[in-house]
Amino acid sequence: PEVFQLCIDVFVQRYAGMDVDAIAGLDARGFVLGPPIALALKKPFIMIRKKGKLPNAVTGEEYRKEYKGENAAGGDELCISNTAIKEGARVLVIDDLVATGGTLIAAVDLLKAVKATVVECACIVELKALGGYGKLQAKHPEVKVWGLISEDVLTLEGTVA
Amino acid sequence: GGEGGVRREGGGMISVPQLLGLSVGGAIILGVASSYATSALYRAIRKRVNRHKTIAGGSGAGHETLAPSPAVRKLAAQYKWYGPKFSPKDVPRFYDMASLTENPPVFKQVVDIYVQRYSSGRRPPPTHIAGYDARGFALGAPIAVALGIPFVLLRKDLKSPGVLVESSAYDKEYHEDKLDKMCLRVGSIQRGDRVVLVDDLIATGGTAVAGMQLVEELGAEVYEFTAVVSLPSLKGIEKIRRYKGGVFRNTPIFTLLDEETIGDASGADPSGWQEGGRVIKTADAVRCMSK
Secondary structure, three states, X not given: OHHHHHHHHHHHHHHHOOOOOEEEEEOOOHHHHHHHHHHHHOOOEEEEEEOOXXXXXXXXXXXXXXXXXXOOXXXXXXXXXXXXXXXXXXXXXXXXXXXXXXXXXXXXXXHHHOOOEEEEEEEEEEOHHHOHHHHHHHHOOOOOEEEEEEHHHHOOOOOOO | OOOOOOOOXXXXXXXXXXXXXXXXXXXXXXXXXXXXXHHHHHHHHHHHHHOOOEEEOOOOOOEEEEOOOHHHHHHHHOOOEEOHHHOOOOOOOEEOOHHHXXXXXXXXXXXXXXXXXXXXXXXXXXXXXXXXXXXXXHHHHHHHHHHOOOEEEEEOOOOOOOOEEEOOOOOOOOOOOOOOOOEEEOOOOOOOOEEEEEEEEEOOOHHHHHHHHHHHHOOOEEEEXXXXXXXXXXXXXXXXXXXXXXXXXXXXXXXXXXXXXXXHHHEOOOOOOOOOOOOEEHHHHHHHHHO
16 A cells, blocks of 8 residues: 555656646556546546447557457457547546557557547556557657656665665 | 721722733633634534435345435436447446546545545454456545555456466356456455455446455455445345355445436437447547537
């Protein structure tokens, strides 16, 4: 709980001053991280889910993830509620981890297609070696990823303060 | 002789300025004290008025639900549902948990109900919140954070890393061919833990029971099962009570709203829907939303 609260506090502190209108979390680990941040900022939390899970939904294009699930082709589609986002809304995207960036880019694609402005993509862990940030920047140069931990930090010797 | 003069009554006489000073001082002290008392009283009353009352729910032993009140009716009115044409599942009403997550004051209200409930002091507090994948994650995590206790993921599949313990297969309302298993990472729940299981909704109770069984078998206490919405017609709570010869017959169950308290007015199916189906492409969505 203390570490969880600390992560939330760090994100809340960063995004409180960035004029965020809504927080969009990626199914399902983004559902754990996003709502406490959204509640603290008093903003709506919006679920971005795999196709077929949301009522009244808009679907995006097919994309590929880092690991294949049951779907042998590795393709998937993300959905968002039809009514959740107003045009021009400033949205923070949140997930626990960014790897190849496939899911993240699909989420940003979807949000931009429904005319939201993506403020930033926040995550706990960024696997820099998998180049997700670069791929995102190539397609959406104005969108940054802000992660708490990467391999740079993970490979350092830790000290207890 | 010396018997003249006026005898003064009652000891020393107080002068007018002294009397004034004492009155003003007294009034200030009394004023401050009474306004403090009034505001404390006001806060206590407001807290009581805002606190939702719980009453015995329909399923018998240990089932509590929210007492009907204007505040509860208002909460229920904001919980949207969709009909089969606009739902992922073929059920008469698909209750949409986004009604909470996309509505910050209502979301906070619901989280506060749980925080009050689990810090009431009437029982030792829970030690863990376990949320059912995935809507239970969104509801359970803020409650755990507010209470300062761990939040544990009850997942439907093998997505968690580490060594997992799984429940037996269960049957759901939705008649899917494949039966899901409920998994926990070994060590996340242990003997002696007091665990609240959280989901957005209870229907047939298959999911509910699978999670409760898993926690039970790990030697922890099922402190409570809770869902925001209950569908009594599907007898999920009865299923919990009957399970395995009644192992959960007295387990506390707390539900907030049900099929009756959430009325027809909460139906959110779009009227006059022109598109082919309910899942549309983004280009069409922008056009629809601006209409």
